[in-house]
Amino acid sequence: MHKAAPAHDPGDDELEVRPPQTVAAGAAAVGHALEIAVEQMGVRRTLGTLLRVNQVDGFDCPGCAWPESTDRSHAEFCENGAKAVAEEATRRRVGADFFARHPIADLAGRSDYWLGQQGRLTQPVVRRPGGTHYEPIGWAEAYDLIAAELAALDDPDGAVFYTSGRTSNEAAFAYQLLVRAFGTNNLPDCSNMCHESSGSALTETLGVGKGTVLLDDIHDTDLILICGQNPGTNHPRMLTALEVAKGNGARIVAVNPLPEAGLMRFRNPQHVGGVVGRGMALADRFLQIRVNGDLALFQALGARLLEEDRRDPARSVLDHGFIAEHTDGFDAYAAHLADLDWDEVEAATGLTRAEIDETVADVLAADRIIVCWAMGLTQHRNSVPTIREVVNFLLLRGNVGRPGAGACPVRGHSNVQGDRTMGIHERPSGAFLDALGAEFGFDPPRRPGHDTVDSIRAMRSGSARTFLAMGGNFLAAAPDTDATAAALARCRLTASVSTKLNRTHTVPGEVAVILPCLGRTDRDEQADGPQHVSVEDSMGMVHASRGRLAPPAPDLPSEVEVVAELARRLVADRTTADWTAMQADYGTIRDHISRVVPGFEDYDRRVVDGFTLPNAPRDHRRFPTATGKARFTVNPLTRVDVPEGRLLLQTLRSHDQYNTTIYGLDDRYRGIRRGRRVLFAHADDLAALGFADGDRVDVVSEWDDGERRAPSFRLVAYPVARGTCAAYFPEANVLVPLDSTAEVSNTPTSKSVVVRFEPAAP
Ligand SMILES: Nc1nc2c(c(=O)[nH]1)N[C@H]1C(S)=C(S)[C@@H](COP(=O)(O)OP(=O)(O)OC[C@H]3O[C@@H](n4cnc5c(=O)[nH]c(N)nc54)[C@H](O)[C@@H]3O)O[C@H]1N2
Ligand SMILES: Nc1nc2c(c(=O)[nH]1)N[C@H]1C(S)=C(S)[C@@H](COP(=O)(O)OP(=O)(O)OC[C@H]3O[C@@H](n4cnc5c(=O)[nH]c(N)nc54)[C@H](O)[C@@H]3O)O[C@H]1N2
Ligand SMILES: [Mo]
Numbered sequence: 006m007h008k009a010a011p012a013h014d015p016g017d018d019e020l021e022v023r024p025p026q027t028v029a030a031g032a033a034a035v036g037h038a039l040e041i042a043v044e045q046m047g048v049r050r051t052l053g054t055l056l057r058v059n060q061v062d063g064f065d066c067p068g069c070a071w072p073e074s075t076d077r078s079h080a081e082f083c084e085n086g087a088k089a090v091a092e093e094a095t096r097r098r099v100g101a102d103f104f105a106r107h108p109i110a111d112l113a114g115r116s117d118y119w120l121g122q123q124g125r126l127t128q129p130v131v132r133r134p135g136g137t138h139y140e141p142i143g144w145a146e147a148y149d150l151i152a153a154e155l156a157a158l159d160d161p162d163g164a165v166f167y168t169s170g171r172t173s174n175e176a177a178f179a180y181q182l183l184v185r186a187f188g189t190n191n192l193p194d195c196s197n198m199c200h201e202s203s204g205s206a207l208t209e210t211l212g213v214g215k216g217t218v219l220l221d222d223i224h225d226t227d228l229i230l231i232c233g234q235n236p237g238t239n240h241p242r243m244l245t246a247l248e249v250a251k252g253n254g255a256r257i258v259a260v261n262p263l264p265e266a267g268l269m270r271f272r273n274p275q276h277v278g279g280v281v282g283r284g285m286a287l288a289d290r291f292l293q294i295r296v297n298g299d300l301a302l303f304q305a306l307g308a309r310l311l312e313e314d315r316r317d318p319a320r321s322v323l324d325h326g327f328i329a330e331h332t333d334g335f336d337a338y339a340a341h342l343a344d345l346d347w348d349e350v351e352a353a354t355g356l357t358r359a360e361i362d363e364t365v366a367d368v369l370a371a372d373r374i375i376v377c378w379a380m381g382l383t384q385h386r387n388s389v390p391t392i393r394e395v396v397n398f399l400l401l402r403g404n405v406g407r408p409g410a411g412a413c414p415v416r417g418h419s420n421v422q423g424d425r426t427m428g429i430h431e432r433p434s435g436a437f438l439d440a441l442g443a444e445f446g447f448d449p450p451r452r453p454g455h456d457t458v459d460s461i462r463a464m465r466s467g468s469a470r471t472f473l474a475m476g477g478n479f480l481a482a483a484p485d486t487d488a489t490a491a492a493l494a495r496c497r498l499t500a501s502v503s504t505k506l507n508r509t510h511t512v513p514g515e516v517a518v519i520l521p522c523l524g525r526t527d528r529d530e531q532a533d534g535p536q537h538v539s540v541e542d543s544m545g546m547v548h549a550s551r552g553r554l555a556p557p558a559p560d561l562p563s564e565v566e567v568v569a570e571l572a573r574r575l576v577a578d579r580t581t582a583d584w585t586a587m588q589a590d591y592g593t594i595r596d597h598i599s600r601v602v603p604g605f606e607d608y609d610r611r612v613v614d615g616f617t618l619p620n621a622p623r624d625h626r627r628f629p630t631a632t633g634k635a636r637f638t639v640n641p642l643t644r645v646d647v648p649e650g651r652l653l654l655q656t657l658r659s660h661d662q663y664n665t666t667i668y669g670l671d672d673r674y675r676g677i678r679r680g681r682r683v684l685f686a687h688a689d690d691l692a693a694l695g696f697a698d699g700d701r702v703d704v705v706s707e708w709d710d711g712e713r714r715a716p717s718f719r720l721v722a723y724p725v726a727r728g729t730c731a732a733y734f735p736e737a738n739v740l741v742p743l744d745s746t747a748e749v750s751n752t753p754t755s756k757s758v759v760v761r762f763e764p765a766a767p
Pocket of ligand 1 (some may be wrong): 068069070085199232233234235236238239240260261262263265294295296297298299379380381382416417418655656657658659660662663664665756
């Protein structure tokens with residue numbers, strides 16, 4: 006039997022701190038994942054469900070976007086994938102009785118963990134103006150209410166339509182069509198807070214806002230730089246690929262302010278010997294970089310390569326043939342790096358000249374190089390220039406568009422990349438809008454819409470008054486939690502299509518609606534029979550996903566159905582779309598997609614076996630940029646200025662969470678148990694600031710517009726890079742100023758927050 010949801014909210018009362026671990030996965034991982042799965046699902050459902058993850062006829066894991074190996078003959082066991090599945094396939098339920106027992110004020114006082122643990126949402130509920138509780142509402146009435154509120158707006162830009170990256174291609178395509186038929190491009194999504202900086206930098210320099218490697222490239226390469234990524238927790242299946250790469254002779258350089266367990270050593274639970282012993286050393290070199298030092302690091306590597314090339318032109322340090330034929334901007338780039346300020350490099354990176362020289366030796370010994378990165382690179386003020394410098398580095402030795410080489414931004418949500426491909430974007434390309442308009446006989450709006458940060462500003466100022474979310478947890482994921490809450494509370498209507506209860510539901514607009522829906526693991530029956538959906542992984546591979554479980558409630562709609570219900574009420578006569586046909590058979594949606602989105606020709610047939618989307622830089626060394634060449638860029642060496650007595654805070658994920666969904670209160674690899682309000686800092690920095698391990702402090706962030714405070718964190722002396730510190734997302738989001746965003750991409754700087762500590766009130 007599965008266990009009932011905890012009635013008591015444990016909070017942080019029993020927090021325990023132990024030394025961090027140095028090896029990822031292994032027996033403990035299997036045991037822990039199964040324990041969580043059985044608690045949520047019971048034994049039979051656990052076995053029946055976990056065997057179907059990422060199988061050809063099964064469902065796509067709702068966890069991360071790391072690709073499946075083409076040989077999907079047996080389940081690849083992943084601890085955090087199992088937790089993601091258990092979280093959705095849980096037998097716990099939230100119904101009308103739950104909302105009757107818990108007024109909204111009570112829900113607002115609960116932890117994210119407690120909210121998520123209550124179970125799957127089963128019926129639509131509404132908070133009417135002035136109401137203290139959510140109360141049941143019929144499906145038709147709920148759709149009528151949302152459609153009427155939207156129809157009443159005098160300007161379609163007064164509505165904001167958020168999307169989280171789990172939404173399938175079919176639902177995402179239908180949703181953006183609804184929104185554009187309604188008349189706005191206000192389609193912010195989780196990407197705005199995630200890999201937007203990667204998309205911006207790669208589109209500009211390579212012509213495609215996606216990575217240029219496939220799984221086989223990772224398997225067979227000479228050198229992998231893993232920057233700002235914690236795969237042991239967030240992409241555990243990547244460790245298996247890294248193990249293969251190492252077996253084939255690759256070296257790995259880990260660039261991180263923390264010695265993350267999964268980067269250092271790995272015990273593969275799939276192997277007989279994998280659950281015992283010390284495991285395999287993954288990283289051959291660990292560059293313990295200061296937070297926000299990566300721009301300087303890649304400039305330093307570039308400068309040193311240019312220098313080596315000048316010193317020994319015969320040695321082919323640079324790929325001059327590739328540079329001449331396929332790139333532009335090289336001379337300006339080389340001239341800029343000729344006067345690199347090495348003191349600045351050292352101050353920014355915290356690395357020694359020797360460490361950089363040794364890394365250059367790794368680079369020179371490698372014919373094929375891949376750079377992988379995630380949030381450690383994308384959530385800073387200078388993230389776009391940083392990723393441009395990653396591209397510069399790759400271009401120097403021709404490491405784009407050939408086997409075993411390339412750029413590998415490792416995506417987060419399982420379909421975040423697909424959602425973008427389907428048009429979930431506040432600034433869609435003209436070509437996309439032309440094709441969409443032609444397919445559906447209408448004129449899509451051309452004005453750029455609001456991204457996440459601008460949506461918050463628009464709601465705060467009152468220019469946007471209606472907020473609709475297709476999944477996700479906007480309030481907890483967004484920066485500046487208090488500002489975001491105030492913005493949502495000003496709305497006339499907030500509506501969420503959600504599988505689970507979360508913090509966003511606790512700050513309702515004047516009217517608030519929660520529409521529960523099917524998840525990936527649930528069977529989806531429509532008028533024309535059982536439906537499958539499809540997703541695109543981090544490497545541009547598209548494949549089908551079929552849920553098999555009986556849905557948590559008999560009448561739960563799919564996301565596609567919710568979209569169709571709203572569209573029939575709101576935009577039925579504005580396009581030629583047949584919403585009822587699209588809902589009855591998702592193949593109809595795929596047929597539309599095949600005519601609107603390049604690369605999806607014959608989609609409905611090809612998705613059955615899966616296919617890889619074309620990628621011009623990867624496949625043909627063709628670069629559809631402004632100049633038709635891959636572009637070297639010149640970027641000033643910037644870093645965050647951290648005044649005396651302050652540290653640079655980055656916010657990261659524990660091992661027991663999926664973004665704002667908290668699976669449990671432990672962070673096993675970092676030695677944290679039964680609590681989350683911890684602040685990791687170097688023991689010497691703590692001492693210099695007059696604090697010590699175990700102290701309770703308020704964390705105060707400092708920004709142009711004033712201070713923000715996160716009360717009562719326990720300081721943990723931890724081997725982080727000097728001058729920097731770390732705390733968990735979303736507890737620390739209150740500290741991230743709304744206006745502190747990345748240049749170009751407007752991504753909140755969740756990994757660069759200047760903070761100081763004050764003793765907490767006893
Ligand atoms: N189990 C699980 N899986 C997930 C998620 C989850 O929450 N749980 N989230 C999913 C999503 S949406 C995403 S985007 C990904 C996130 O995957 P990650 O990017 O791995 O997630 P974070 O925990 O934010 O980790 C950031 C890493 O970057 C390092 N870092 C921080 N600042 C810097 C810096 O300035 N330079 C460098 N070099 N390193 C830095 C941190 O120490 C940490 O190791 O994972 C996805 N997969
Ligand atoms: N400080 C700080 N902030 C960050 C980050 C950080 O590193 N630091 N990371 C950022 C990143 S990378 C991301 S991607 C965002 C994440 O932002 P979001 O994607 O908005 O957040 P999630 O926590 O993934 O959303 C979880 C909720 O999604 C709903 N859900 C789950 N599955 C489904 C489904 O199948 N359908 C529907 N309709 N709903 C579903 C459930 O109700 C659940 O409560 O957060 C960002 N915020
Ligand atoms: Mo993400």
